[in-house]
Amino acid sequence: MKEFHRMPQRDAASWGTVLAGCAKAGSWKQAVGLFDRMRAEGFRPDDMTLAAALSCCAHLGALEKGREVHEYITQSRPRPNVFLCTGLVDLYAKCGRVDVARQVFDSCPARNVFTWNALIVGLAMHGHGTVALEYFNRMLLLEGVRPDGVTFLGVLIGCSHAGLVDMAKRIFSEMEGRHGVPRELKHYGCMADLLGRAGLIEEAMEMVNKMPTEGDTYVWGGILAGCRMHGNVEAAEVAARHLLELNPQDSGVYSVLAGIYADAARWEDVARVRKLMDQRIARRNVGCSSITADH
Template sequence: MYAKCGCISIAREVFEESPQRNLFTWNAMIVGLAMHGHGELSLEYFNRMVVSGVQPADGVSFLGVLVGCSHAGMTSTARKVFDELESVYGVRHELKHYGCMADLVGRAGLIEEAMEMIGEMGMEGDKYVWGGVPGGCRIHGDVEVGEMAARRLWELKPEDSGVYSAMASMYANKRRWGDVAKMRALMSHENVTKNAAFSSIQVDDIDKIPSY
């Protein structure tokens, strides 16, 4: 709870005071740290878990580490963890693991590597796998691959507003204003609404959600 809420220091205190730790205890810390951008610390806890004798018997531990590596831009480390998942720990690669890797290497500008990895999966990609591609395409201006990934995502989840936003942003970066307008018109035609964002602040120890 504390880790997911961003109270990392308190989460670590609770964790260190725990008299017994199992896979679920370790995963709570690894994933919580990864969610809030503490990639190196997430990897540190993963290594501590293995040294302590608790084996990552499911894919959650690795998913946390890969998410942490993605947030921290630790491409080489992520590749190593991804390769060892099956070869060292005997844990089967899941679609979410592929999605994390596609997002990570794509954001690093390795769009071709991301596409090769997806092509060699040996299974059909889902929204997690293809959802990792548009971010890197938007950053590095690869419109062709971005369009292909968007088409696959629309087949899987046509109501996802994030795909439309990513494509509109990609077209805008290329000054393709006609395509930006088409994307907005498509959103309107498909009755897709952009997910509203909100944040919370703490005033006198009371959580509040400000109105905009």
């Protein structure tokens, strides 16, 4: 950035390069500020710059600023390319305006898997699981677009929010064999959450035991949450043990396990877990000290 500001002359390409770099580094507010300055100084952003600006607005939830970028695209790009279309769908989906995201999606002259993913994940995250499934089927059957891991994550999240357990299990089982998409921990975590919510704790545990890798916090966290909802003490103890092996200082795990014991009227276990939490958290805090020196 210092080198950029020292440049005696700047063109649209240099503005776009720096803006895209800020976006990639997660400096979204800075990137949006650069976009405004760029336009104020009379430079015309190219497609890469516009796509980066849309991505930053989406991450910030800056809907109004995103609408400004959309308006500029509408005026300057009669037929926006697939990258801009994807950025617009992602913007409105992330900001909760899934109705506008669908309108933009349906009007896109070209779409790729990323465009489909932006809409499907957005619908799923905002509770429109059934509609997400409709677009997923349309993607496969009508458009012939090959899904990827993100597609399936969105579909599974949608099934979880809509309570479509059997549908999720069928889609999960077809990922590798039918579609050639490997299952990742994030997919197992989503299934653990879904099965846990449905009270299918034993089925979730069986799935985890068959996983090719060790479960992470999302997988075991999903099972623990299901145990909390349905009062499964035995599975909760297993899930909590794995979670505490991953992070012994996670106070939330102790609290959830204590709550499960309390619901089962196992008061001695409640006291034991709380004592263990106090010991481990206190031990961590003892290791952190501050010294004030007089000068």
